[in-house]
Amino acid sequence: MNIRTVATTPFADQKPGTSGLRKKVPVFQQPHYLENFVQSIFDSLEGYQGETLVVGGDGRYYNRQAIQIILKMAAANGFGRVLVGQGGILSTPAASCVIRKNQAFGGIVLSASHNPGGPNEDFGIKYNISNGGPAPEKVTEAIFARSKKIDQYRILEAADVDLDQLGSAKLGDLTVEVIDAVADYAGLMESLFDFDRIHQLLVGGQFRMCIDSMHAVTGPYARAIFEQRLGAPTGTVLNGIPLEDFGGGHPDPNLVYAHDLVQILFGSNAPDFGAASDGDGDRNMILGSKFFVTPSDSLAVLAANAKLVPGYKAGLAGIARSMPTSQAADRVAAKLGIDCYETPTGWKFFGNLLDAGKATLCGEESFGTGSDHVREKDGLWAVLFWLNILAVRQESVKQIVQEHWQQYGRNVYSRHDYEAVDSDRAATLIKQVNNQMPTLPGKKFGAYEVEYCDDFSYTDPVDGSISKNQGIRVGFTDGSRIVFRLSGTGTQGATLRLYLESYEPNVAKHGLDPQDALADLITIADEIAQIRESTGMDRPTVIT
Ligand code: G16
Numbered sequence: 266m267n268i269r270t271v272a273t274t275p276f277a278d279q280k281p282g283t284s285g286l287r288k289k290v291p292v293f294q295q296p297h298y299l300e301n302f303v304q305s306i307f308d309s310l311e312g313y314q315g316e317t318l319v320v321g322g323d324g325r326y327y328n329r330q331a332i333q334i335i336l337k338m339a340a341a342n343g344f345g346r347v348l349v350g351q352g353g354i355l356s357t358p359a360a361s362c363v364i365r366k367n368q369a370f371g372g373i374v375l376s377a378s379h380n381p382g383g384p385n386e387d388f389g390i391k392y393n394i395s396n397g398g399p400a401p402e403k404v405t406e407a408i409f410a411r412s413k414k415i416d417q418y419r420i421l422e423a424a425d426v427d428l429d430q431l432g433s434a435k436l437g438d439l440t441v442e443v444i445d446a447v448a449d450y451a452g453l454m455e456s457l458f459d460f461d462r463i464h465q466l467l468v469g470g471q472f473r474m475c476i477d478s479m480h481a482v483t484g485p486y487a488r489a490i491f492e493q494r495l496g497a498p499t500g501t502v503l504n505g506i507p508l509e510d511f512g513g514g515h516p517d518p519n520l521v522y523a524h525d526l527v528q529i530l531f532g533s534n535a536p537d538f539g540a541a542s543d544g545d546g547d548r549n550m551i552l553g554s555k556f557f558v559t560p561s562d563s564l565a566v567l568a569a570n571a572k573l574v575p576g577y578k579a580g581l582a583g584i585a586r587s588m589p590t591s592q593a594a595d596r597v598a599a600k601l602g603i604d605c606y607e608t609p610t611g612w613k614f615f616g617n618l619l620d621a622g623k624a625t626l627c628g629e630e631s632f633g634t635g636s637d638h639v640r641e642k643d644g645l646w647a648v649l650f651w652l653n654i655l656a657v658r659q660e661s662v663k664q665i666v667q668e669h670w671q672q673y674g675r676n677v678y679s680r681h682d683y684e685a686v687d688s689d690r691a692a693t694l695i696k697q698v699n700n701q702m703p704t705l706p707g708k709k710f711g712a713y714e715v716e717y718c719d720d721f722s723y724t725d726p727v728d729g730s731i732s733k734n735q736g737i738r739v740g741f742t743d744g745s746r747i748v749f750r751l752s753g754t755g756t757q758g759a760t761l762r763l764y765l766e767s768y769e770p771n772v773a774k775h776g777l778d779p780q781d782a783l784a785d786l787i788t789i790a791d792e793i794a795q796i797r798e799s800t801g802m803d804r805p806t807v808i809t
Pocket residue numbers: 283284377378379543547548587610611612613629631633751752753754755762
C-alpha cells in the first residue's frame with residue numbers, strides 16, 4: 266500500500282461556521298474539496314502520531330464515501346487507530362461519548378445536522394477535540410487559515426474498509442475498529458437516569474409516548490433504549506430507519522418540520538409525551554399532550570427539577586445558555602444560588618465552562634440541551650431527563666411547565682426565521698440596525714423604552730478569549746429583548762433570526778399565544794430593522 270502525496274490548490278470557502286463546514290453535497294464532491302479540508306484539520310493539530318481518532322456521521326448522503334477518504338487520509342497522516350461507528354453511523358452526542366470514553370485524540374463528525382440530505386442537499390464536517398466537544402474558535406480559525414494555503418494532502422492507496430462488519434481491519438499501519446454505534450452511549454444514559462422508574466412509567470399502561478427520529482441517526486439509539494431496554498411498545502419510535510435523504514424530509518425537530526409528530530400530539534386521543542430529534546441526534550423537541558415546550562423553558566424546567574434525577578441529584582454547579590436563549594434559566598439559577606453564563610450561539614462556547622466545572626447544564630433556544638456527561642448537546646438525553654421527571658412527579662408535561670411559570674413567571678419567547686434571504690440584503694439589514702445602535706437607548710416605542718442596544722461580545726471566563734459581533738441585542742426597560750442575528754449554519758443565502766422575549770409574571774396571562782403576547786415587540790422589530798422591506802419577505806419562513 267502506497268501513501269500518495271497529492272498536489273492541490275486552496276478553496277476560498279472553507280471557513281467553518283457555527284458548527285463546522287456545511288455545504289451542498291456537490292460542493293464536497295468536487296475533486297480535492299473534502300481532502301483539502303481534512304488535511305487542513307490534520308495540519309492544524311499537533312501530536313496525533315499513533316493516537317486514536319473517532320469518525321462517524323449521521324448517515325446522510327455522502328457519509329460513507331467521505332468516511333473512506335478520511336480513513337485513508339488518517340492512515341497516511343500517521344494516526345494509530347480509528348474508531349468508526351458501524352455503517353459509518355455515530356450520532357453527534359455518541360461521537361462525543363466515544364471520544365471521551367476511549368480518551369481519543371479527537372474526532373471527525375460528519376453531519377449537516379438539521380439540514381436536509383441527498384445528492385443535492387447538505388453535507389458537513391467538523392472536528393472535535395479530546396474533551397469530546399466541538400473545536401474552539403482558535404482551532405477552527407487555524408483550520409481555515411491552513412485551508413487558504415494548502416498545496417498538498419496525503420492519502421493511502423488502499424481498498425475500502427467494510428464499515429458494516431464489527432471488528433478490526435488494517436489500513437497500512439492504521440488499525441480501523443468498526444464499533445457498535447449505540448452501546449457506549451446507551452450505557453452512559455443508563456448511568457445517569459433512573460431506568461427502573463422510567464420502565465415502570467412506560468409499561469404501566471397509563472402513559473403513552475412517541476418519538477420521531479425523522480429517518481435520521483437517532484432511530485437505532487431510540488429503539489435500543491426506549492423499546493428494547495425500557496420496555497416501550499414496538500412502534501413508539503416513528504421513522505426509526507436512518508435514510509440517506511431522511512425520506513425526503515427536513516430533519517429539524519421544530520413545530521414546522523416535525524409536523525407529523527405535532528399532529529399526533531395535538532390530535533384526538535393524543536399521547537402524553539412526544540419528542541423529536543434532528544439529523545445527527547443532538548437536538549430535541551419536547552411536546553406534551555396538546556402542549557409545546559419551548560427549548561428555553563425546557564432548559565429551565567430541567568434545571569429546576571435536576572435533583573429528581575440520579576445523575577444530577579448532587580446539584581448543579583451552574584447553568585449556561587446561549588445569548589438569544591430566553592432568560593428563564595437565569596431565574597432558576599438565581600433561586601438555586603448558582604451562576605448562569607450567557608455565551609454566544611454555538612455549543613463550542615460551553616466546552617470550557619463544562620471542563621472547568623463551572624456549568625453542569627447547558628441549553629440553547631435552537632432545540633439544544635445537554636450537560637457535562639458529554640461535550641455536545643444531546644437529544645435523547647433530554648428525552649430521558651424529561652421522562653425521569655415525569656416518572657417521579659406523576660404529573661403531565663403541561664402541569665409541570667405551568668407550575669414552573671407560576672413559581673418563576675413566564676419568559677414568553679419566540680424565534681422568527683427568514684430563510685434563504687439574499688446575502689447582501691441580509692448584510693445591509695444588519696448594518697442598518699448597527700447604525701442605529703447609538704441612538705436607540707432612551708427611544709420609546711409605545712409603552713416600551715429601549716434601555717440598551719449592543720452587539721454581543723463574550724469573554725470566556727476560563728481562557729479569556731474574546732468573541733465579538735455575536736448578535737445585536739435591543740433590551741427594554743421592562744426586561745423584554747429583541748435580538749437580531751444571522752445564522753451560521755445555513756448553506757443557501759443568509760438566514761435572519763429574530764429572537765423575541767418578554768417577561769410575564771401575571772399567571773392570568775400565561776395562557777396567551779406567544780405570537781399575541783409578543784405582537785408589540787414583533788412590530789417594533791420591523792420598525793427598527795425594516796425586515797419586510799429589506800428581505801422582500803412578508804412573513805418569516807419558520808416560527809418557533
Ligand atoms: C448548531 C450549533 C448550535 C447553534 C445552532 C444554530 O447546531 O451547534 O450551538 O445554536 O447551530 O446556529 P445558527 O443560529 O448559527 O444557525 P446544530 O444542531 O446545527 O449542530
